[in-house]
Amino acid sequence: MVWSQAHTNIALIKYWGKALSKQNIPATDSISLTLDSFWTRARAEASTGIDKVVVHGEELNPVEEKRVLDWLQAARSVLTLPNAIVLETWNNVPKAAGLASSASAFAAMATALARVSLGYDPRFNSKEDAIKEIARLGSGSALRSLQASFVRLRRHGSENVAIEKIDTPLEDEIRVIALLLDTKAKKIGSREGMKRVAESSAFYEAWLSEHPTDVENCQEALEKGDWHRVGALMESSTLKMHATCMAATPPFWYFQPDSIKIMNWVTEARLKQKGLSTYFTMDAGANVKIFCLARDLKETGDALQEIVPNAKIQIASKGPKPHEEKG
């Protein structure tokens, strides 16, 4: 059996807010790293019945199923697809835990649909463009999972986006420690969180106005291989994003006591040990992701395991773009 496998990604400079909500056009650019350790596999097959979604061998609950079936219907305006499809996925990403499972899921499903399509709408220049469109209709961050390693999602006019790989001498040196603190479903999904922030946060305008500079600075620092500057910009983008949530009405936050404990340790460890390459980030969930250079991986991982002994630790490096896997 042939699967389309796509890997999840973690943003260094965050996507938080939309210019066009229905189409998932982000309000800003973002920069991410695609990871090797977390992925979704998807497979699409023509069927004689009605469209069906099977995740981990089971049918989805009605709410989740509707999101995917509506998306599949939207994909039919982009690709020429069989009248009925069974879409099957497996993934190793803890769901709804701030590890962007929707990014790898929609990137994998879009790639799998393209495999069974008979063509694409002439609005698109290539099959790749059609896949990009479908992935974005599923989830804004899924676009970044269509590219390997460090990626910039660039807004292109008011209604389109481009996906660009960022070349950096740091690429092979970066390690990510994902600390799984709380894998229960989050209370406020990123879609709802972004909407509330855009509608009510006292800090949303400030977020939008500083963001372009953060993106440019981060890309420049990556290209120059200036990891400490990249790390500082990642922490800053993280905290600004979370500040917009705390300044929303009603306010909300994703931090849990262990999240704060880890961020405190990272900040203090850098003060104690000059040159330590360890930096934190958090997304729309309590889990903290630590980025560091390979040389500091063991020391950082050992210290974190002591600080949060109940956390499950998983290590990742740069990951590939979607590809086929047999299984």
Ligand code: 2P0
């Ligand atoms: C990011 N997040 O840049 C940011 C940071 C969460 C926090 O992209 O509504 O699931 O499907 O476009 O892609 C999560 O947002 O949102 C996300 P939709 P998505 O990684």
